[in-house]
Amino acid sequence: MRALHVPEAGGQPVLGELPAPEVTPGHVLIKVRAAGLNPLDNVLAAGAFAERLPHIYPLVLGRDAAGVVEAVGEGVDHVEPGQEVFGNVPLAPPIQAGTLAEYALLPAATVVVKPAGLDFATAAALPLAAAAAVAAVDRIDPQPGQVVLVNGATGGVGRYAVQLLAAREVTVVATGTPDDAARLTALGATTVVNFTVGPVADQVRAVHPDGVDALINLVGYTPAEVPLDAVRKGGTVATTTMAPDADTLAAAGLTGGMVQAHPVRETTEPLAGLAAAGLLAVDVHTVLPLEQAAEGLGVLAAGKARGKIVVTFGD
Structure with a gap:
């Protein structure tokens, strides 16, 4: 073969x-x-x-x-x-x-x-990216009306995460470029932050001065690359990139940590059903x-x- x-x-x-x-x-x-x-x-x-x-x-x-x-x-x-x-x-x-x-x-x-x-x-x-998005969303366990930042929203995992969050009636702030804005808002993002023009955390705080409730981090492999300052004290972080670690999160007054995808059929079969019904864009x-x-x-x-x-x- x-x-x-x-x-x-x-x-x-x-x-x-x-x-x-x-x-x-x-x-x-x-x-x-x-x-x-x-x-x-x-x-x-x-x-x-x-x-x-x-x-x-x-x-x-x-x-x-x-x-x-x-x-x-x-x-x-x-x-x-x-x-x-x-x-x-x-x-x-x-x-x-x-x-x-x-x-x-x-x-x-x-x-x-x-x-x-x-x-x-x-x-x-579907399998790996969608299962990773499920794991990240489940880790932060967002409630309706909360604000969640998805850092790295333009990739495969990020696009699923935006949709799963929006389905939970969450206000989604997504990072992207101006070329990505229309696609991300169509998936459910309320705000698209242009990560190419300045620090993401500063731009988020300009719109949400008290900080967002949670962060799903899909890019950045060092704490300096992850916009932790965008999250309010007591907020939650789910990351797929091994950064930030538990000590860094604790020092920032945050909880959460690393998540991994588990693309078993109990997870992916319902996602496939949603996609087939037009309720989850692939x-x-x-x-x-x-x-x-x-x-x-x-x-x-x-x-x-x-x-x-x-x-x-x-x-």
């Missing part, structure tokens, strides 16, 4: 032939029709997690996929060959299997029957063939993605 993979530690992603995986107990083998790209793919390609999560090479990139069930392993009874599904390869050791390949092996716990109203590209854009911004998947990863690495990038496969 063709797969975008890292052939060896320290190597660059290449498109080449690898043996197709075989189905194993508790897993579902799918013929991939679309695979969603995530920033995590670049992290794994660089081997950044290799010290704490063993990597096995060749390492196939990609975490999210949608396709057609080829075979099911022992113990799998909720899907069957021929069904159209989507799912995720969790971040669990050893890191080797991925979805940027013509065939992918997914743990059954993440596999969901694709609603007829979603195409493969849309379904492949913002697929760019669709590429497998031959250009590495280019898509480059766009993500450069921070230039707007919405989701999805790689599609022919029949």
Whole structure:
């Protein structure tokens, strides 16, 4: 099968032939029709997690996929060959299997029957990013009428977070550029802060002098890059970037911390239903063939993605 993979530690992603995986107990083998790209793919390609999560090479990139069930392993009874599904390869050791390949092996716990109203590209854009947004929103537990800042709202996770917050009757302040403003407000943001013209915290405080009630932080890997000063004392922060840490939050009079996505079907199946019903917008911004998947990863690495990038496969 063709797969975008890292052939060896320290190597660059290449498109080449690898043996197709075989189905194993508790897993579902799918013929991939679309695979969603995530920033995590670049992290794994660089081997950044290799010290704490063993990597096995060749390492196939990609975490999210949608396709057609080829075979099911022992113990799998909720899907069957021929069904159209989507799912995720969790971040669990050893890191080797991925979805940027013509065939992918997914743990059954993440596999969901694709609603007829979603195409493969849309379904492949859901699992990791939407589950991360759910985890972040649940962590801050916003109440109707509160104000929440989403820092990094233009990416895949941010666009889901804006919608989930708006559905809870929250006033959403989102960071973006003027080019992003119309799309973010259409998703439910009340205010879009242009992060390119000055400190985000200062701009937020100009509109909300007492500070926002909570922050969902999706960009910035040091405390200095995270607009904590925008949050009122006693507010809550959920971050996907490992910054700020617990000590920094406590010093600022804030609570919260790091969140991780858990794209199991209990989380992603309801999201797919909302998307199929038109109640959750899945913002697929760019669709590429497998031959250009590495280019898509480059766009993500450069921070230039707007919405989701999805790689599609022919029949």
